Amino acid sequence: MLDLHTLRTLEYDRIIGQLEALSSSEVSRQELSRLLPSSHVDEVRQRLACTKEGMDVLRLQGDLSLEGLKDIRSALRRAEIGGVLSPFELLQVASTAACEKQVKHVLNQIDEQETPLPILREMAAGLEDFSSLVRSIHSAIDPEGQVTDEASPALAGIRRSIRQLQTGIRSSLEQILRSSHFQKMLQEAIITQRNDRYVVPVKQEYRSAFGGIVHDQSASGQTLFIEPETVVTQNNRIRELELDEEREVERILGELTLLVQGETHALEHNLGLLTQVDVILAKARLGKRLKGVCPSIAADGNLRFKQARHPLIPAEDVVPIDVELGGETNAIIITGPNTGGKTVTLKTIGLLSLMAQAGIPIPVEEESQITVFRNVFADIGDEQSIEQSLSTFSSHMTNIIRILEQVDQSCLVLLDELGAGTDPTEGAALAIAILDHILKKDCRMVATTHYTELKLFAHAREGVVNASVEFDVETLSPTYRLLVGIPGRSNAFDIARRLGLSDEVVQEARAQIGQDENQLEEMIGSLATDTRTASEERQQAESLRQEAEGLLSELKEQRRIWEEEKEKLRTAARRDAQSIVTRAKREAEDVLQELRGWARQQRGSIKEHQLIEARKRLEEAAPEAEWRHTTDETEADQDRAIAVGDEVFVRTLGQKGKVIEQQGEHHFQVQVGAMKMRVDRRNLEWRSTPKQEETTKGSASYHRSSAPVRHELDLRGKMVEEALAEIDKYLDDALLAGYEQVTLIHGKGTGALRNGVQQYLHRHVRVKAFRAGGQGEGGLGVTVVELK
Structure with missing residues (x-):
């Protein structure tokens, strides 16, 4: 159990008071009033994780007030034993039950993918829905507690x-x-x-x-x-x-x-979960006010506070400190003048440790880490007891004796002005003995003192480090900055000189103390100067690092913009290339239309010079250069052998075709749709080689297409899409053959194929008219098409 004397000494109760003021309901205030730091690592980790989720909710949603949460435990007990609840009690039950909806609504507003909130979402999932009970109560009782006529x-x-x-x-x-x-x-x-x-x-x-x-x-x-x-x-x-x-x-x-009586256990369960949520949110609100964080628990057991601030000192007055305890440093001995901030340092370390173990955010930087202490002991301040007739020294010794009886390696000990209140020589010896005894217990310790002997003890003792609180001799005031590694100076001679005491008197005073002590003071002063210089240089280095990071970020941003501009240029190039290909296709379509017109006029006797002229127009319509990425694969296509029957891509047309004849070493005759054209190998890309069976079928198909075109096309048994592809090719062949009328046989069936065929014919530019077959022509099973 944590030391209650320490809780009072470190003013932990004031932190609890702030938490109570920030909670939404009386029931959570009662829970917070009993909140004590935990000494179990898993429990502390769970508490901090809960609070961190609460801070995420405040950051994303502003706040989640549970003012409707009421302490309905006594009402539920009365309902259980058969008592009749008053309208006011029933309204409190309804108000508490309705909080479930508020919690779920707020959590549902937060994207689970971006902010999982597993603990709070699990709590919300455990809340039961009492919408029916809430409606029943509110329909019978108005907000003033009167039973309504309804x-x-x-x-x-x-x-x-x-x-x-x-x-x-x-x-x-x-x-x-x-x-x-x-x-x-x-x-x-x-x-x-x-x-x-x-x-x-x-x-x-x-x-x-x-x-x-x-x-x-x-x-x-x-x-x-x-x-x-x-x-x-x-x-x-x-x-x-x-x-x-x-x-x-x-x-x-x-x-x-009776409705409430049937749900007492479920309502009590909801009350417990909602109280936990409100406690978490109260901690989160305090964390937001303190600009605090939920620190991690150090795996190596070391305490690391970065820019730690005392939570009860106004933000504009507090001076942050850096503290590290553990590893090679188990104890810190802080020396220096009074009113320099030594006691505040002790209280900051102790109070922040207690707060973190209670799951309360602490005012430190994000990288800070805590260790979970089994107990925290503190002997701080003037504890003279008039009732017990104990002097300050006796009071301190009584407390220290109690601490020595309970301390072990998992504890934190804070001792203020150790050995004060008695003869300096005896006090220093006693302080060294106490420190040595505590250090043998291998616990963590921070102590403050005036004694020079303790500075030497800290310097010689392994695991102990000197520290001081900086004092500005020029302004005769403390800066409250903690300087770890440098023992404190009394500054008495310097202060006296600044106040006007003559140099003669000061020098005579210096002569009264030993040479070794004078040299120690001078060494401490030199160390303080060197440390201040190193700190300033470190700040300059940090400033340069931040500037370099800013330049790097700026360069990255410029590179990102350049990549975006490059991609825009590529997109524009693709668009331009596509536009060129589209114009080429339109020109090709015009050539085909002219071919069809010639075929109709001359009944199949197309002159060779007309075909040559049409081919020339096609070649001129092709884009001069096609924008494309060059890859190893496309370069390899140039060396690949192309054979009759292969499927190829004709770059100048932007369409696929089939090789039907090789003409010389570098030219091939390619059939693209109804057209046959001579193409240079450089304008061909190999796509695939059909299997033997497919090649045979394709060859047969070609020979069939070379045969006279029939006046009718049988489409029965085919799907609509398949039929439309055949109709398109067939009509081209019929036009080239000079036919003015053809017949499409699609059968009667369900009518789907007939409807698809006729819808297609409506859109075809070379179809003059079409009708269903007449008597003796096949009736509704055929469509007769007139070509133009």
């Missing part, structure tokens, strides 16, 4: 009857007020209530003349509040209805309580 038809009817009776009573009483017979008897012309019954104020002397039931009188006795006989029956009926109303409200509350 809670039940019976309650609505009762209240309607009460309102009607109240209206009737008021009407009767208003008639009395307006009556000239009664006006002189009334003290005032008003209607009021006494004992929940409607009455009017009557003068004392008209008591007998007015009649009715007296319910009250004024302090002077001059006014009686009388219920007239005419409304007594109606008032009695109202009272009966009010009793009925109370019974109906009680019944409704009983039914709602």
Whole structure:
């Protein structure tokens, strides 16, 4: 168990107070008031991981308030034992149950891929949905805690009857007020209530003349509040209805309580999870306020605080310190003058360790690491006890004795002004003995002292390092900067000289102390100067490093922009090349249309010079150069042998074709669609060589295509896409053959093939008209096409 004396000394309770103020609900404040640092590594790691996720939620969503979370544990116990919950208690149950939706809604707004939040999402998944219970309570009870008329038809009817009776009573009483017979008897012309019954104020002397039931009188006795006989029956009926109303409200509350009773365990489970979430968020809010982080736990057991700041000192006043404990340094001995910040350093190290072990973010830099201590012991400040008649020295020694009895290697010990309050020689000897005893326990320790002997002890003892808090002699004030590796100076002589004490007196004072001590002070001063110089040079080096990193980042950005510009140029080149190829294809289409026109006009007798002219136009339409990447594979294609039957890519056309004849060493006759053309080997890319069977079939197909074109094309049994490809080639062949009319046989079937064929013919530029086959032509099973 952690030392409670240390918690008070290091003001851990003030941190808890800040956490309580930042929580959303009373139940989480109660939980936080019991929050103690843990000494178990796994528990501390889990706590810090939870808080880190909470800080991620605040960073991404602003905040997640759980003000609706109420402490409903006593209400749930009452419901379990059969008690009826009040409207206020039921509203608290509904408010707590509704928090489940808030948590899930906020977490669902955060992208799980970018920010997983596994712990909080698992908690949210464990929350049960009480939407039905919340609706039932809110439909019966309004926000002010009143059971509404809509809670039940019976309650609505009762209240309607009460309102009607109240209206009737008021009407009767208003008639009395307006009556000239009664006006002189009334003290005032008003209607009021006494004992929940409607009455009017009557003068004392008209008591007998007015009649009715007296319910009250004024302090002077001059006014009686009388219920007239005419409304007594109606008032009695109202009272009966009010009793009925109370019974109906009680019944409704009983039914709602039964709903709660059936969910007490689930509601309590939700309350526990939601309280955990609120505690996590309170820690995260404090971390945000302190600009803190959730440090990692050092694998080597070393404590490393970078730019650590005391959380209870205002940010504009606190001076960050760097501290490392562990490894080769188990203890730090801080020396220097009073009011220099030694005690603040002790408290910073201790309090931040306790906060981190409680899962609270600490104000340090991201690279900081903690070690999990089994216990933290502190003897800090003036602990003189008047009640126990103990001096400051006695009080410190009593506390130190208690620490020595409990300390072990897994503890952190903080000792302030060790050995003070007694004779300097004896105090220094006692301090060295205590330090040596603690160090033998192999624990971590930080101690402050004035004694020069302890500076020498720290210098000679393995695992101990000197440190001091910097003091500016020029301004006669501490800078509060921690200088590890340099023992502190008393600065008494320098301060005296700065305050005006003559050099003669100062020199005489120096002569009173030993030569060795003077040399030590001078050495310390020299070390401090060297350290300050090294620190300034390190800052300059850091500035240069940051500047170099900035230049590197700028160069990377310029390179990225250059790569983007290069890619834009490539894209533009591709676009231009595609435009050239598209124009070439359009020109090729025009050539084909002319060929078809010649074929129609001359009935197949196309002159050789016309084909040569058309081929020349095709070659001129091809782009002069095609932009493309050159790869080893494409270069290898130039050396690959091309044979008859191979599938090739004709670069000048941008289309695939098939080699049907080799003409010389470097030229091939290639069939592209319906065209046959002579192509140079340099303008061909080999794509594939069909298998033997395919080559045979392809050859047969070619010979068939060389045969006279039939006047009809049989498409039966083919898919629509397959049929359309054959129709396209067939119509080209028919046009070249000079046919004006052809027949497409598609059969009747489901009509899908016929519809596909006819839709295609609608779009074909060389189809003049088409119709279904007539009698003797095949009827609906064929389509007759007229060509133009």
